[in-house]
Amino acid sequence: MSSFENLRVVDNFYQTSLFFPMPTVVISTLCEDGTTTLGPYSLVQPYYVAGKDFYAMLLSCRNSSNTAQNILRNGKCAISFVDDKPKTFKECVKLSWPGDKPEDKMPGCAFRLEKSQIEEETGEARPMVLTDAIQAIECTWVRTLDNAQDDKPGELSGYEPPYHDFNGITSKFGAHFILRIDRILMKKKYHDAIINGVRAQDFPPLPVDYGYRDSKNFWFHRKRWMRAELLPMRKQSLDSVRYAADRADDKIRFTDDALETILNVPRVFLPVVLKGCVEWARENGVELVTAEHMKIINDKRSKEKKRK
Numbered sequence: 602m603s604s605f606e607n608l609r610v611v612d613n614f615y616q617t618s619l620f621f622p623m624p625t626v627v628i629s630t631l632c633e634d635g636t637t638t639l640g641p642y643s644l645v646q647p648y649y650v651a652g653k654d655f656y657a658m659l660l661s662c663r664n665s666s667n668t669a670q671n672i673l674r675n676g677k678c679a680i681s682f683v684d685d686k687p688k689t690f691k692e693c694v695k696l697s698w699p700g701d702k703p704e705d706k707m708p709g710c711a712f713r714l715e716k717s718q719i720e721e722e723t724g725e726a727r728p729m730v731l732t733d734a735i736q737a738i739e740c741t742w743v744r745t746l747d748n749a750q751d752d753k754p755g756e757l758s759g760y761e762p763p764y765h766d767f768n769g770i771t772s773k774f775g776a777h778f779i780l781r782i783d784r785i786l787m788k789k790k791y792h793d794a795i796i797n798g799v800r801a802q803d804f805p806p807l808p809v810d811y812g813y814r815d816s817k818n819f820w821f822h823r824k825r826w827m828r829a830e831l832l833p834m835r836k837q838s839l840d841s842v843r844y845a846a847d848r849a850d851d852k853i854r855f856t857d858d859a860l861e862t863i864l865n866v867p868r869v870f871l872p873v874v875l876k877g878c879v880e881w882a883r884e885n886g887v888e889l890v891t892a893e894h895m896k897i898i899n900d901k902r903s904k905e906k907k908r909k
């Protein structure tokens with residue numbers, strides 16, 4: 602017998618039928634007059650995380666919002682992650698009244714804004730970024746995905762069909778935006794923690810948001826103490842790695858000490874790792890890959906990752 606109750610799945614199920622932990626971000630977009638407006642959002646998540654030509658976020662929002670209308674118009678936004686202070690969350694909630702125009706809410710808004718780094722460097726018009734943010738992502742809507750390039754702003758009382766499946770106008774009142782990541786901005790303290798390796802005390806104070814509930818309140822909690830859970834290392838045997846290595850190429854071979862360096866690579870990733878090594882060996886005219894070569898390959902890979 603099940604140990605659960607069955608709950609009805611209704612509109613906005615993530616906040617009406619579930620306890621769904623979400624981030625709190627403030628999205629800035631560019632209005633027609635070139636000013637920046639802000640809206641608080643939670644339904645944002647990484648979308649393309651690897652293996653594509655670009656990285657992307659996904660935003661799910663009301664299509665009549667200032668944010669959606671501005672993205673439809675000029676494609677640019679910045680997603681700023683705010684801290685967990687109650688007064689910051691209060692400021693977010695203040696910006697959330699549906700139907701408020703930028704001229705209604707921006708004059709009384711306490712968040713400080715600064716020019717986008719990309720705009721500073723290229724002159725391209727971009728929405729401003731929250732100075733008070735811990736981190737921010739500057740984005741451009743990929744309007745060609747799902748053929749959404751012809752979706753236009755201007756319809757504030759509901760869009761008529763046809764609707765897209767996952768990008769652009771996706772229902773009468775809804776929109777989804779796949780947002781290419783143009784740049785990640787991070788305050789120095791947290792930037793340094795990522796570069797040097799994080800400890801529990803280095804994580805930023807980000808709130809966890811449970812959405813609008815009981816037709817009255819937005820619920821959130823502050824950051825809690827971070828705990829680390831060690832992934833138990835599973836080492837493969839040298840024989841099993843040798844088996845895969847001998848089949849990676851008909852000419853290029855690996856010494857035992859070269860293979861020792863990749864014993865802890867999970868089996869599913871081994872072919873990709875070996876392929877990378879073989880490519881490097883071919884480019885460098887190496888026929889027997891040693892531990893020394895593996896170190897060079899590894900350094901090259903981490904440098905490339907950093908550059909990205």
Ligand SMILES: Cc1cc2nc3c(=O)[nH]c(=O)nc-3n(C[C@H](O)[C@H](O)[C@H](O)COP(=O)(O)O)c2cc1C
Nearest residue numbers: 640641642643644662663666667668694697698699
């Ligand atoms: C913390 C918080 C999170 C929110 N998340 C979302 C969301 O993910 N999607 C959405 O459509 N509305 C969300 N809202 C409601 C929007 O903020 C609201 O529609 C607002 O009017 C949007 O502002 P804008 O029209 O200036 O874009 C959220 C509100 C708050 C306070």
